[in-house]
Amino acid sequence: MAVTESVRGDTSDSAGVGAAHEGILRRQSARESAARTYARALPIVPVRARGLTIEGADGSRYLDCLSGAGTLALGHNHPVVLEAIRKVLDSGAPLHVLDLATPVKDAFITELFRTLPPGLADNARVQFCGPAGTDAVEAAFKLVRAATGRTGILAFSGAYHGMTAGALEASGGAYDVRVARLPYPQDYRCPFGVGGEQGAELAARWTESVLDDPKSGVRHPAGMILEPVQGEGGVIPAPDEWMRRMRQITADRSIPLIADEVQTGVGRTGSFWAVEHSGVTPDVMVLSKAIGGSLPLAVIVYRDDLDAWQPGAHAGTFRGNQLAMAAGMATLAYVRENRLAERAADLGSRMLNQLRRLAAEFDCIGDVRGRGLMIGVEVVEPEAEPLREGERSAGLAGEGRALGDPDWGGESVTWRCREIRLALGGPAVLALGSAGLWAPTPPGRRAAGRRASPRPIGRQARQRRPCRAARTTTLDRQPPSLLSPFSASASGAA
Numbered sequence: 001m002a003v004t005e006s007v008r009g010d011t012s013d014s015a016g017v018g019a020a021h022e023g024i025l026r027r028q029s030a031r032e033s034a035a036r037t038y039a040r041a042l043p044i045v046p047v048r049a050r051g052l053t054i055e056g057a058d059g060s061r062y063l064d065c066l067s068g069a070g071t072l073a074l075g076h077n078h079p080v081v082l083e084a085i086r087k088v089l090d091s092g093a094p095l096h097v098l099d100l101a102t103p104v105k106d107a108f109i110t111e112l113f114r115t116l117p118p119g120l121a122d123n124a125r126v127q128f129c130g131p132a133g134t135d136a137v138e139a140a141f142k143l144v145r146a147a148t149g150r151t152g153i154l155a156f157s158g159a160y161h162g163m164t165a166g167a168l169e170a171s172g173g174a175y176d177v178r179v180a181r182l183p184y185p186q187d188y189r190c191p192f193g194v195g196g197e198q199g200a201e202l203a204a205r206w207t208e209s210v211l212d213d214p215k216s217g218v219r220h221p222a223g224m225i226l227e228p229v230q231g232e233g234g235v236i237p238a239p240d241e242w243m244r245r246m247r248q249i250t251a252d253r254s255i256p257l258i259a260d261e262v263q264t265g266v267g268r269t270g271s272f273w274a275v276e277h278s279g280v281t282p283d284v285m286v287l288s289k290a291i292g293g294s295l296p297l298a299v300i301v302y303r304d305d306l307d308a309w310q311p312g313a314h315a316g317t318f319r320g321n322q323l324a325m326a327a328g329m330a331t332l333a334y335v336r337e338n339r340l341a342e343r344a345a346d347l348g349s350r351m352l353n354q355l356r357r358l359a360a361e362f363d364c365i366g367d368v369r370g371r372g373l374m375i376g377v378e379v380v381e382p383e384a385e386p387l388r389e390g391e392r393s394a395g396l397a398g399e400g401r402a403l404g405d406p407d408w409g410g411e412s413v414t415w416r417c418r419e420i421r422l423a424l425g426g427p428a429v430l431a432l433g434s435a436g437l438w439a440p441t442p443p444g445r446r447a448a449g450r451r452a453s454p455r456p457i458g459r460q461a462r463q464r465r466p467c468r469a470a471r472t473t474t475l476d477r478q479p480p481s482l483l484s485p486f487s488a489s490a491s492g493a494a
Contacts, residue, residue, distance in 0.1 A: 021045050021058040038066070049076035073266045073290040073331055073340070081293045084330035085323055097320040099128060108325040111332045112291070115272050116301060119281035123304045130316035131296030131324070133262035133288030134162025137225070139314045140284050140300050144223035144256040146313065147306040152221035154207075154255070156184040157191070158233030161225060161260055180218040182207050186236045188367040188378065200242040207249055223284070224250050225258040228274035235369060235376025237269075243278035256283040256306060263374070266290035267335045270345030270372030277371065293327030341372070348372040
């Protein structure tokens with residue numbers, strides 16, 4: 001986030017507001033779990049929000065480019081979302097009905113099916129899960145295991161599918177699990193050292209070998225789960241041809257393909273669903289975050305011939321969240337009717353072009369990648385030594401986190417991570433004025449022993465200016481790990 005302006009009153013009022021703000025932060029630190037994350041890097045207390053703008057208890061206003069970790073497809077408090085919620089509240093309808101049918105639920109399912117890839121919408125079933133995406137991942141695993149009678153799952157290096165046990169097993173940092181890990185293609189750190197189409201082809205062949213070699217140690221699995229764009233793994237879009245190969249490989253071997261669209265769905269990547277870029281129709285789609293219109297909601301949508309589980313095989317107390325269904329239906333319809341996925345594609349293309357121009361100029365930008373408004377910028381130390389074997393796991397980026405965790409110390413910052421991955425994920429209604437990008441100010445104090453990430457395969461050597469010479473906004477007193485690189489003059493949501 002970036003501070004845009006202050007709305008404080010006179011000095012005496014400011015002192016009182018500041019004291020209340022600091023008191024709330026102190027109590028949070030004293031009472032909340034050590035597992036908290038964003039609160040460590042962002043010492044703000046949001047009290048109001050609209051569109052892209054958040055106002056803190058201290059009177060400061062911020063541009064919010066976290067988008068609720070992908071939940072806010074329309075930004076904060078969009079009028080169509082608020083109207084949908086108010087309509088349910090004013091109607092006297094029950095707010096909690098478990099899995100009973102309601103008009104609100106029926107409208108949500110109808111709109112959801114209207115957006116699905118045609119090959120899935122024609123014969124789909126939907127299961128409402130607990131309110132988090134990780135529970136929907138668990139449901140998908142249980143579904144394909146029940147349908148196939150098999151237990152193993154194929155997943156990919158760098159994956160992130162949630163924080164519950166089964167979802168963590170399929171994520172990148174898991175050990176001693178019943179999940180076979182496969183290489184995910186990418187150019188910047190190609191696991192085969194070649195990148196491009198050749199790297200994606202080798203990744204596909206590796207997958208075929210694991211499945212077809214009786215001595216690979218991998219039994220015929222119940223399913224394969226993948227992200228069309230890896231989020232926490234570093235914002236890495238899967239090549240379209242590789243996606244089609246995964247679909248063909250799984251179809252030929254009767255392995256259900258699970259697409260995790262929790263982060264990528266509802267227009268964020270420039271298509272309503274990220275699998276549409278490649279034309280792939282998965283057997284199961286895992287959906288959450290933006291489908292609830294900012295409220296907790298998670299579902300899986302799947303082919304009806306997989307619907308083999310018994311009543312109660314997967315359930316959750318809050319699967320009947322009527323307010324989330326109303327907000328979600330309004331969001332899905334608004335994104336579809338106003339073609340916001342196309343808007344995200346256009347704005348994302350402009351932002352990627354600007355960022356790539358900066359990458360050509362400044363050595364500290366190692367890589368720029370993404371799709372639509374799901375964009376990753378990798379900030380590196382260009383003159384440092386490469387990481388030795390085993391050291392990458394010690395860095396924050398090596399643990400699959402998209403953003404660095406700063407050791408905040410006032411005027412200057414010491415970065416703990418050796419590589420910093422900035423994930424930019426504005427809502428689909430991001431205004432054109434908000435897409436003016438600035439180079440981030442490098443920290444004033446460098447940590448000893450940091451090392452650069454490898455250069456991309458095939459990149460031409462070129463003269464580039466050091467980051468210290470960059471034309472930048474000043475980010476004094478703001479933790480840099482989550483600060484928005486957007487222009488401070490941005491106007492918010494359209």
